[in-house]
Amino acid sequence: MPFDEFKNWMEYFKRRPYGWREDNRTxxxxxxxGVKEKPEAIFPTLAALKENRSQRVNLKGSKMLSMMLKAKGGETLEL
Structure with missing residues (x-):
């Protein structure tokens, strides 16, 4: 595996930690x-997900979305 790919995988697992689904289920x-704590206070994996959720890019109303909607030969997006 090239080093660039390795770095990208490390970045991915920082944003989507291994085992977050199990922690969410738990x-x-x-x-x-009856637990009243917030999930990110108990599980660091869920804290990482919440942190990255606020950094996501919103496509609604963007130039990229308009280009995607005008694409030919692909599936259509239902908005």
Whole structure:
């Protein structure tokens, strides 16, 4: 594996930590038993997801979205 690809994988796992789905499922079970803590206070994987969620790019109303919608020969997007 080239070093650039390795760096990209490391960045991906920083944004989407391994095991976040299991932690989310566990938190849902904990909530059903009455836990009041926020998920990011208990699980660092869910804290990383919340941090990266605020950094996402919003395509709505952007030039990129208009170019995607005008593309020929692909699937159409339902908005």
């Amino acid at each position: 938190y849902s079970i904990m909530r059903s038993f």
